[in-house]
Amino acid sequence: xxxxxxxxxxxHRYSLRxxxxxxxxxxxxxxxxxxxxxxxxxxxxxxxQGLAGEIVTFAIDDVEATTNYRVxxxxxxxxxxxxxxxxxxxxxxx
Numbered sequence: 001x002x003x004x005x006x007x008x009x010x011x012h013r014y015s016l017r018x019x020x021x022x023x024x025x026x027x028x029x030x031x032x033x034x035x036x037x038x039x040x041x042x043x044x045x046x047x048x049q050g051l052a053g054e055i056v057t058f059a060i061d062d063v064e065a066t067t068n069y070r071v072x073x074x075x076x077x078x079x080x081x082x083x084x085x086x087x088x089x090x091x092x093x094x
Contacts, residue, residue, distance in 0.1 A: 005058045014059040016051055024051040026059050026078065034093060035063055036072040056081045064091060 004017045016024040024042040028035050037059070042052045056078055063069050070093035073079040082089060 016055040024055045034072050035069040036074045037078040038074045040075050040077040
């Protein structure tokens with residue numbers, strides 16, 4: 001299975017495709033100094049495989065590596081991701 005991670009800045013979305021099919025995505029809104037993750041989606045047929053965790057990890061890694069944004073986890077899943085990764089809590093803001 002070929003996994004492809006991407007960031008579409010115009011659509012404000014990070015995506016994960018497996019064998020060309022969109023399986024998970026996380027949407028966001030960026031402001032002056034914050035990025036608010038607003039929605040995480042996983043294809044219902046593919047849930048329970050850790051795909052949402054993979055795309056959120058990719059998104060957070062990208063934000064940390066390429067921006068100075070502070071993260072606002074508006075989506076419950078992104079909030080839970082930070083609960084499971086307290087070592088990344090330094091990126092959070094209100």
